[in-house]
Amino acid sequence: xxxxxxxxxxxxxxxxxxxxxxxxxxxxxxxxxxxxxxxxxxxxxxxxxxxxxxxxxxxxxxxxxxxxxxxxxxxxxxxxxxxxxxxxxxxxxxxxxxxxxxxxxxx
Amino acid sequence: xxxxxxxxxxxxxxxxxxxxxxxxxxxxxxxxxxxxxxxxxxxxxxxxxxxxxxxxxxxxxxxxxxxxxxxxxxxxxxxxxxxxxxxxxxxxxxxxxxxxxxxxxxxxxxxxxxxxxxxx
Numbered sequence: 001x002x003x004x005x006x007x008x009x010x011x012x013x014x015x016x017x018x019x020x021x022x023x024x025x026x027x028x029x030x031x032x033x034x035x036x037x038x039x040x041x042x043x044x045x046x047x048x049x050x051x052x053x054x055x056x057x058x059x060x061x062x063x064x065x066x067x068x069x070x071x072x073x074x075x076x077x078x079x080x081x082x083x084x085x086x087x088x089x090x091x092x093x094x095x096x097x098x099x100x101x102x103x104x105x106x107x
Numbered sequence: 108x109x110x111x112x113x114x115x116x117x118x119x120x121x122x123x124x125x126x127x128x129x130x131x132x133x134x135x136x137x138x139x140x141x142x143x144x145x146x147x148x149x150x151x152x153x154x155x156x157x158x159x160x161x162x163x164x165x166x167x168x169x170x171x172x173x174x175x176x177x178x179x180x181x182x183x184x185x186x187x188x189x190x191x192x193x194x195x196x197x198x199x200x201x202x203x204x205x206x207x208x209x210x211x212x213x214x215x216x217x218x219x220x221x222x223x224x225x226x227x
Contacts, residue, residue, distance in 0.1 A: 034213035
């Protein structure tokens with residue numbers, strides 16, 4: 001099974017700050033990596049697919065990079081509405097697996 | 108617009124059975140893979156099961172293999188999750204999610220979730 005390790009597990013930053021979340025895969029997953037945002041009490045929402053492709057309607061302050069085993073999600077200017085937990089997810093190796101999540105809060 | 112509506116959750120005793128349903132609308136149901144993803148209270152996301160667009164392939168997490176069964180009915184635009192011999196660790200909110208592809212990739216639309224509590 002492929003393990004997805006996210007860091008940090010939580011962070012607190014000020015509005016306007018640049019925030020970066022890291023996701024490490026236990027083996028090479030090429031570019032088969034997606035990112036999700038889950039706001040409290042809501043279903044997850046696909047943000048970025050295949051490492052760097054923004055899903056329709058996602059603000060341009062979100063971006064993704066990486067290849068192989070190391071990936072990052074960056075919020076260029078943190079906004080109050082970005083308070084959420086963010087998850088990375090690999091495919092198509094079974095079982096499909098998510099990182100444990102990174103909780104983002106406003107300082 | 109794309110809509111996924113789950114139902115069937117509730118309180119169930121250990122060892123009993125339960126079937127979850129997810130009715131899809133707003134897209135061509137038979138062109139997309141479908142999945143169930145669960146989230147235990149206060150925990151992260153866990154993929155449970157997936158089914159290809161035509162139902163020809165089903166896939167499961169090891170922890171549910173042999174106990175949970177995913178299926179789909181194209182005529183009803185519905186995907187199901189039959190849960191048998193449920194355990195305490197099956198307690199979670201169960202989300203139905205559409206795959207971005209016909210097979211297995213990422214989840215681009217999610218339902219609101221249906222909670223399942225396994226308790227005697």
